[in-house]
Amino acid sequence: MGKRSVIPFGPQHPVLPEPIHLDLVIEDETVVEAIPSIGFVHRGLESLTDKKDFNELVYIIERTCGICSYMHGMGYCEAVERVMKVQIPDRSRFLRTVWAEMSRVHSHLLWLGLLADAFGFEALFYQSWRLRERVLDMFEESTGGRCIFSVNKIGGQLKDVPDDMLKAFSVKFTELEKEIRVMAKTFLEDYTVNKRLKGVGILTKEQALEMGALGPFARGSGVRYDLRETGYAAYPELDFEMCVEKDGDCYARTKVRIEEIFQAISLIRQAIDKMPGGEIAVPVKGNPMGEYAMRLEQPRGEGVYYIKGNGTKFLDRVRLRTPTFANIAPMVQTLKGCKLSDVPLYILSIDPCISCTER
Amino acid sequence: MNKVYDPVQTNRNVEPENLIEEVRKKRADGKRLLQMFASYIEKHYELVYCFDEGDYRLENIHVVADRSTVVPSVSDIYPYAAPYENEACELFGVKINVPMDGYRHRLYKIAEDAPYVSPYDHDEDSEEHEEEEDGE
Amino acid sequence: MKDVSKSxxxxxxxxxxxxxxDMEVLASLTPVYDIERFGVINTGDPMQADIFLVTGGINTLNQMVVKQIYDQMPSPKVVVAIGTCACTGGIFKECYNIIxxxxxxxxxxxxxxxxxxxPQSIIDGIVQAKExxxxxxxxxQKAAKEGK
Known part of the structure; x- marks a missing residue:
């Protein structure tokens, strides 16, 4: 029986750019228990429902997180549109799908870069972020912003994208896909990368179902659950297959995310080919009355947006449940029994977004 | 799983005494707890427990409690419900007996107690609202 | 004390x-915008750093952490506040937790x-911070000479 000591990890640490605090109880370099405590990024967004009306809340909800910012705005707008029974035009549905899938590509490339930095391969970190800049340039051309776009509004979109720009994006994505395939070979086949990733951080399918894991974290363990099958935005008219792996270790989750990048690029090309013409927004009258919980597939998993209106322009309650909040409990479970030097890899394999968790 | 477009959502009201029984039935059927949260509307709390019914359908169980009701904790049935219950206790002041192990009952570590509670009447003309009142 | 503003x-x-x-700060370090050509390296250790970049507003919990990192840095040091939230509190100024x-x-x-x-503004800010x-x-150095 070795000696036990407690090592505090965070909030300022070189692994993640975000503050998270963990108390690691270790016994001879093996982690026995991990106790998380959050609250450094807590701003208290949901208490702003009595100061801003439901149209202005879009801007606040978008700034919950800078990486998944588009999906937050989209989820909130879809929830309010379902409560108010507003049908958005077809072109707006397809534009939302294109931007949402572009968001997924840039978020997964960001994660691949941070993962490479965590196991010490800095050149690969720079390569993936260099490729990610191409996606951000496309965002800037179409919306004007690199992280926070503010193109969603209740009833549709604020900005339209001309068709020749969309065709140019389709060509750019085809070239980008070839470069990502070359880079993905290093992640999946290099000998040293495999040694760091295979067999590390195993979460079995039963554990994933019992602890409520979500997103690529659960799909790497064999759980078939992807909210894009529920048919919001333009997904009923596009065709895609869920990416699922069986092994449940960090390598399987990396493979799921890399496959999702290619699938997202294919969905973008399909949506651009089928893009209908027409207007991009409908006028919205009245105030929301009733409640609805909208569920979306964010890059990190399933996000739930619950709103409750009472007929006035101030909502009763807005509640976002982001996927990292649900993934923290299974992550703490997988940390038991790992080596101290692997802790950054375990934390990164759920793709944590702490500002989404704490709002 | 097959593609299910626009899945159905149902809402149901349950008394605080019957909550544990309902949650045990859900666990026995293998349903997943999606989330749990609290709202403060017109001077009483409304707790909502969302369950996934399979095939992406959703069932929301609403529990109405006032400021002195003690709501039983579901963390021994669903262990990962502890962070959600901690959040409801710390931000809203709901009385739930959350177990002490794991998250130490102070997940958020904020300076004020129950900062989300503010008795704001949703009149069209009313403009004033007070900050948190003196609750326990 | 030599001139540390070269790197x-x-x-x-x-x-x-x-x-x-934060992602824009990290993106400035990567090949397309590259502030490493000014001799800048991102370190995780406050005792070896000269420029402190802060993003985001201050809330009741991290006020102590920011003060502690600032106190650990050796002087001379420069603080750069990046983003509207770090300058004034931003869109979240009315939230209960943000100071x-x-x-x-x-x-x-x-x-x-x-x-x-x-990233273009961040590079401008860091070049001015070097100055x-x-x-x-x-x-x-002047104060040290006059002190002798």
Whole structure:
């Protein structure tokens, strides 16, 4: 029986750019228990429902997180549109799908870069972020912003994208896909990368179902659950297959995310080919009355947006449940029994977004 | 799983005494707890427990409690419900007996107690609202 | 004390930011925008850093952390507040938990506005911070000579 000591990890640490605090109880370099405590990024967004009306809340909800910012705005707008029974035009549905899938590509490339930095391969970190800049340039051309776009509004979109720009994006994505395939070979086949990733951080399918894991974290363990099958935005008219792996270790989750990048690029090309013409927004009258919980597939998993209106322009309650909040409990479970030097890899394999968790 | 477009959502009201029984039935059927949260509307709390019914359908169980009701904790049935219950206790002041192990009952570590509670009447003309009142 | 403004090292802390400005700070270090050509390296150790980049507003919990990192840095040091939330509190100023911008806790030398602040502005801010650091080094050397 070795000696036990407690090592505090965070909030300022070189692994993640975000503050998270963990108390690691270790016994001879093996982690026995991990106790998380959050609250450094807590701003208290949901208490702003009595100061801003439901149209202005879009801007606040978008700034919950800078990486998944588009999906937050989209989820909130879809929830309010379902409560108010507003049908958005077809072109707006397809534009939302294109931007949402572009968001997924840039978020997964960001994660691949941070993962490479965590196991010490800095050149690969720079390569993936260099490729990610191409996606951000496309965002800037179409919306004007690199992280926070503010193109969603209740009833549709604020900005339209001309068709020749969309065709140019389709060509750019085809070239980008070839470069990502070359880079993905290093992640999946290099000998040293495999040694760091295979067999590390195993979460079995039963554990994933019992602890409520979500997103690529659960799909790497064999759980078939992807909210894009529920048919919001333009997904009923596009065709895609869920990416699922069986092994449940960090390598399987990396493979799921890399496959999702290619699938997202294919969905973008399909949506651009089928893009209908027409207007991009409908006028919205009245105030929301009733409640609805909208569920979306964010890059990190399933996000739930619950709103409750009472007929006035101030909502009763807005509640976002982001996927990292649900993934923290299974992550703490997988940390038991790992080596101290692997802790950054375990934390990164759920793709944590702490500002989404704490709002 | 097959593609299910626009899945159905149902809402149901349950008394605080019957909550544990309902949650045990859900666990026995293998349903997943999606989330749990609290709202403060017109001077009483409304707790909502969302369950996934399979095939992406959703069932929301609403529990109405006032400021002195003690709501039983579901963390021994669903262990990962502890962070959600901690959040409801710390931000809203709901009385739930959350177990002490794991998250130490102070997940958020904020300076004020129950900062989300503010008795704001949703009149069209009313403009004033007070900050948190003196609750326990 | 020699002139450290030729190759200042930076330390970056995120205090209640939404991650937009943090990702832009990290994007400035990567090949397309590359502030490493100014001699800058991102370190995780406050005792070896010269420039402190803060993003996000200050809330009751991280006020202590920011002060502690600032106190651990050796002087001369320069603080750069990146993003609207670090300058004044931003769109979240009315939230109950946010006290304000970074200047409520530590003295700030350079403000870089934007939501999220673009890499071009961040590079401009860091180049001006280098200049500011050089002035502080010269002032310190002068004070040391006159003190003797």
């Amino acid at each position: 200042p090292w930076i330390i970056h802390y995120d205090g209640s930011s939404c991650n937009g400005c 304000g911008g970074t200047d409520t806790t530590i003295p700030v030398d350079i403000y870089v506005p934007g939501c999220a602040a673009r 500011c650091l050089k002035q502080k080094c010269i002032a310190e």
